[in-house]
Amino acid sequence: MGENQAVSVGTTGDASAGAVSTLASYWASYVGQRCRARRADDGTSRENLWSATAPVVSVDRVIPGTSLDIPPEVIGKARVNGAEQWLDDLPELIASLERDWSIRVGASYPGSTEALVTQAWLEDGTPAALKLCLPYRGDTPEREITVLRLVNGEGCAKLLRADEQRGAMLLERLGRPMSALNLPIEQRHDLLCAAAEGIWRPAPSSDLITGAAKGRWLANFITTVWEQLDRPCTQRAVDYALACATRRIEAHDDERAVLLHGDLHQWNALEAGDGTFKLVDPDGLLAEPEYELSVIMREDPVELMTGDPRDRARWLARRCGLDATRIWEWGVVERVSTGLVCTQIDLQPVGRQMLAAAEHIAAHHAAE
Secondary structure: OOOOOOOOOOOOOOOOOOHHHHHHHHHHHHHHHHHHHHHHHOOOOHHHHHOOOOOOOOOOOEOOOOOOEOOHHHHHHHHHOOOHHHHHHHHHHHHHHHHHHOOEEEEEOOOOOOEEEEEEEOOOOOEEEEEEEOOOOOOHHHHHHHHHHHHOOOOEOOEEEEEOOOOEEEEEOOOOEHHHOOOOHHHHHHHHHHHHHOOOOOOOOOOOEEHHHHHHHHHHHHHHHHHHOOOOOOHHHHHHHHHHHHHHHHOOOOOOOEEEOOOOOHHHEEEOOOOOEEEOOOOOEEEOHHHHHHHHHHOOHHHHOOOOOHHHHHHHHHHHOOOHHHHHHHHHHHHHHHHHHHHHOOOOOHHHHHHHHHHHHHHHHHHO
């Protein structure tokens, strides 16, 4: 693949103990991606946001002796989370990885928030991408590495090397994100499903979070943040989301649970060079596969409401051979939780759109 291809970066969701702090990092990835998309909608070329030929220029920090600039977002996250020492140690960390892995590190990619992602080349000249995770993120790198090792390049970017202690991953270099291509919505959904299906497999000994645990976390998040924000949507919308979460939690079945990416949207899907896409930044969880498609259900809320909202769940169920009701219920939960977090950080209009869709759907459900 050419040197003008980029790899995406964000943060992942949670795993097991410490779920509140680590699952919360999931939102940082989504919010960062949506903020970059909003900037693109305001006139910045999406392609430029990801182009490896237009590396970041940061007035804050340049690694001495290299052409590597650290994106301002990464510097800001490091400072806010007390990781200044990590910034200071980056030259030594990169030099040690170049020695240990026989790689050459190039310019950084724009748009990262929770990791520094750079161009890299293997000893034989093969292009790759180096991802260095910020050190405050608990076990997030270990979980991402677990998923990438389990799938071994199927559905996700192939992991070439990893070092959990240093929070470092060497990945195959992929192309543009799906979000840069303005694909028709049905084609986009079909390609996302195809990528996700490459990941789904039993992984009972992986020690990842279960669908039941994720459901409980989401329900708690909805209840807490709805009150903190002075109830930006109706009680009816929240009650319906909590009822759906309860049903999905109670229905969790370890025998049916499979490995999921956990954050299936167009900003996490990159061109693989053969007409397909691979996913990056996996959250990693063990749940019924219908949960994977809940993110597709929550996205594009305006388009969802142009017809019968359940048609999308039915289409996804037919496409993947799954249960439409389970997809629908997980989608109800994701739509409210994500609408609340977008409202929390004033990511508009998407927050209002999601909550408006949630209210319409809850009202229609109450009338049935």
